[in-house]
Amino acid sequence: MDPHDPDLSRRRLMQGAAATLAAASLSGPVFAQSSAGSATAGGKGPALSDPRKLHAQPPFDKQSQPWPGLAQKMQPPPDHGERSYRGRERLVGRKALITGGDSGIGRAAAIAYAREGADVAIGYLPDEEADAQDVARLIQDAGRKAVLLPGDIRDEGFCREMVQRAADGLGGLDILVINAARQQSHESILDISTEQFDWTLRTNLYAMFWLTKAAIGHLPAGASIINTASVVAYDPPSNLLDYSLTKAAIINFSKCLAKQLAERGVRVNVVAPGPFWTPLQVSGGQTMENLASFGKDTPLGRPGQPVELADVYVLLASAEASYTTGQVYGASGGMGQP
Numbered sequence: 001m002d003p004h005d006p007d008l009s010r011r012r013l014m015q016g017a018a019a020t021l022a023a024a025s026l027s028g029p030v031f032a033q034s035s036a037g038s039a040t041a042g043g044k045g046p047a048l049s050d051p052r053k054l055h056a057q058p059p060f061d062k063q064s065q066p067w068p069g070l071a072q073k074m075q076p077p078p079d080h081g082e083r084s085y086r087g088r089e090r091l092v093g094r095k096a097l098i099t100g101g102d103s104g105i106g107r108a109a110a111i112a113y114a115r116e117g118a119d120v121a122i123g124y125l126p127d128e129e130a131d132a133q134d135v136a137r138l139i140q141d142a143g144r145k146a147v148l149l150p151g152d153i154r155d156e157g158f159c160r161e162m163v164q165r166a167a168d169g170l171g172g173l174d175i176l177v178i179n180a181a182r183q184q185s186h187e188s189i190l191d192i193s194t195e196q197f198d199w200t201l202r203t204n205l206y207a208m209f210w211l212t213k214a215a216i217g218h219l220p221a222g223a224s225i226i227n228t229a230s231v232v233a234y235d236p237p238s239n240l241l242d243y244s245l246t247k248a249a250i251i252n253f254s255k256c257l258a259k260q261l262a263e264r265g266v267r268v269n270v271v272a273p274g275p276f277w278t279p280l281q282v283s284g285g286q287t288m289e290n291l292a293s294f295g296k297d298t299p300l301g302r303p304g305q306p307v308e309l310a311d312v313y314v315l316l317a318s319a320e321a322s323y324t325t326g327q328v329y330g331a332s333g334g335m336g337q338p
Contacts, residue, residue, distance in 0.1 A: 055079060056277070057302040058295060062288045067184075069279030070131050071103035078277045080108040081307035082138060087115030090318045094118035095170040097163065099153060099211065100180030102131040104278030105228060105271075108306035109177055109313040110135050114142035116314055121147035121166035123180065145170065153180060153207035154199065163214035174223040175317045176215045178208045181228065181246075183285035185239045197242050204246035208253065221265030224317045227254045229272040229328065231336035239287065247272070251328055258326030267325035269316045274332025275303040299334030 056076045063075060071078050080103075096113050100106035101122025110120050120139050124132045132148055139146035147169035151158040167173040182203040186192050208227060215225070229250040236244030251270050258268035275295040286294060295303030312329050315321050328338045 052300050052302065055302060055305045055308075058293045060292055060294060062292055063282050064288070065279065065283045067182075067283045068125050068128055069103075069283030070128065071107065071279055072131060072134065074277070074279065074282055076277075078104065079305040079307045080104075081111045081310050084307060085112050085115055085310055087112070087117065087142070090116045090314055090320065091175075092117030094174055094317065095121075095167075095172045096175035096177065096317065097121045097123070097149075097166040097170075097173055097215070098177040098179060099123040099162075099207070100228075101177075102128040102135055104179075104280065105273065105276060105306045105309050105313075106177065106179040107131070107135050108310040109179070111138050111142075112310035112314050113175070113317070114139040114144040114146075116318075117144070118175065118317075119145035119147075119170045121149055121170055123149045123151065123153065123162050123166075125152060126150045153211070154202040156206070156210045159207055159210035160214045163211060163218065167218045172220075173215060173218040174220055176211065176219070176223075176225045177228070177313065177317075178211055178225070179228040180207070181243070181280065183240065183243045183280045185285060185287050185290075186241065187239055189241055192242055200242040201246060204243070205249055205253075208250065212257065216261070216264075216266075219264070219266050222319070222322075223266045224321075225254075225257070225261070225266065225268045226313060226316050227268070227270050229254075229270050231272055231274040231330065231332045233272060234337040239290075240285075243285075254328075255326045262325060267316075267321070269321075269324060269326070270328040271309060271312055271316070272328050272330045272332075272338060273304060273309060274298060274330070274336055276309070277303045277305055295333065297335070298332065302333070304331060304333060 061075050065073060091113055096118050098106045098110050101110040102124035110122055113120050122132060122135055136146040136148055147166060149162045149165055151162060153159055182200045227250050230247040232240055232244040233247040233251050254268050254270045261268055281291060281294060309331055330338045
């Protein structure tokens with residue numbers, strides 16, 4: 001038999017690979033069982049958990065706060081990942097501006113971004129200063145720079161100023177998360193005044209337009225814009241008429257903007273959450289009846305907690321999502337779209 005025969009060489013290669021696999025199978029399982037009985041790599045990964053029981057479930061205490069509400073006064077307190085989020089260096093050296101970063105989903109994103117290695121600027125209303133100071137401490141505890149930018153995004157001048165101060169304070173800008181929103185429950189269109197309608201649209205839509213225009217000149221190729229919409233864009237409840245229309249518009253705006261900014265190498269995506277436990281709900285966003293059973297009508301039987309969206313915002317900001325633009329990511333406990 002010719003030792004230089006190429007067919008013989010290939011047969012020996014395949015026999016060696018088979019022997020290696022057989023030895024691996026005899027040496028023990030690749031996955032070890034955790035104490036909870038779930039398969040985890042090397043026994044080091046998190047145990048599997050029933051998503052229905054991971055966080056607080058309704059009924060909730062009826063509670064009300066004046067707009068815009070504070071997370072620290074909610075019962076039960078929302079989980080933004082203060083104790084649980086662990087970074088994996090996915091955003092090292094990045095510079096993010098997050099509106100509504102004092103509480104709710106924006107706060108979860110701010111904590112996650114800092115623990116992933118990014119410096120973070122947060123925008124918020126002056127009445128939310130107590131929550132904003134908590135977030136600043138958490139960002140700094142992660143060893144990152146925190147820039148606080150209180151003000152009202154209904155004002156075009158402030159939107160321009162916020163972006164510039166964020167870029168100056170962070171030394172640049174490559175992540176823009178437009179998340180701040182106004183949500184107020186009204187049973188009828190007849191109950192919504194022109195002033196209230198204008199307040200919602202200026203907060204949810206005009207500010208997005210102004211902030212985006214101001215930010216584009218700062219964003220390098222590889223940067224990411226992430227806008228927060230909602231499941232109500234697809235299935236609007238009767239009591240959130242003005243809020244729902246803004247969330248549908250955010251999706252349309254973002255899809256169009258993604259096409260425009262592709263030539264700059266800037267990605268634009270949307271997160272459309274379902275019912276999440278945030279100050280929006282207790283400061284006029286829900287009726288007392290809806291609040292007590294908030295999230296119960298989802299297949300998982302509970303509302304989401306802000307920390308459960310943190311990884312989505314990290315992914316969309318990171319280079320891992322380099323081919324993802326113009327997309328809508330949902331997290332709604334098993335109901336709704338997308």
